[in-house]
Amino acid sequence: MDGVDRARRDRDLEGRARNARPRDGLGRPLPYGEPGVERQPEGVVRTPExxxxxxxxxxDAGKPFHAHEVFEDAWKSGPEEERELWRGLAQLAVGLTHAARGNTxxxxxxxxxxxxxxAEFQDPYGIDVTGLAAWARELTSRVEEPxxxxxxAPRLRLRQNLG
Incomplete structure (x- = not known):
């Protein structure tokens, strides 16, 4: 690949995508120069909370693609025993992204x-695993259009007992 192709396709010197292209709220690429939704910084280490x-x-803001990127950071930086949890949450977010884009x-x-x-996790960090799985299955059963x-948007955590 020559330098012109690399620049046009927004690739680094090794040919990897740099993802600098503006995106909409569902992560779809927009033409260069268009205003886009601010991207989530990559590689951020956050607490589970x-x-x-x-x-x-x-x-809640209708940006599941961007939520997926937050979960991806947790999946890549978290403890080995939690990686499948964060990976599964990322898949739920990107599944909602595709359903919203029309790829039902x-x-x-x-x-x-x-x-x-x-499903194998028992509500770590107050995550409503049972509720999220039920939400995903219910949405899957009725999604035919974007x-x-x-x-x-699902609720990620169990409702706190306010009494």
Missing amino acids: QTLADAQRLL TGGARLLLRGADRI VDAAAE
Whole structure:
């Protein structure tokens, strides 16, 4: 690949994508020069609580692609025994992303894969594993057209007992 192709395709010297292209709220690439949604910085190490808070904020705002990136950071930087949890949560977020983009078949597959992946965990950090799995399966059963990502956003944590 010559330098012109690399620059046009936004690649580093080794040919890897740099992902500098602006994106919309669902992570779809926009033309260069268009205003996009601010990307989540990559490689951020957060506490589990901060990961869940940041991801929930993004999900509630209809930005599941960006929530997926937050979960991906946790999956890559967290303890080995929790990687499948964070990976499954990332799959749920990207499944919602695909369902919102109109890729209902791919979205359903990812939602189910994420639900299966988190099922072995017993509500770590107050994560509502049972509720999330039920949400993913229910959404999968009815998604036939693009969905509103914000309206379909799941609650990640168990409701706190306010009494």
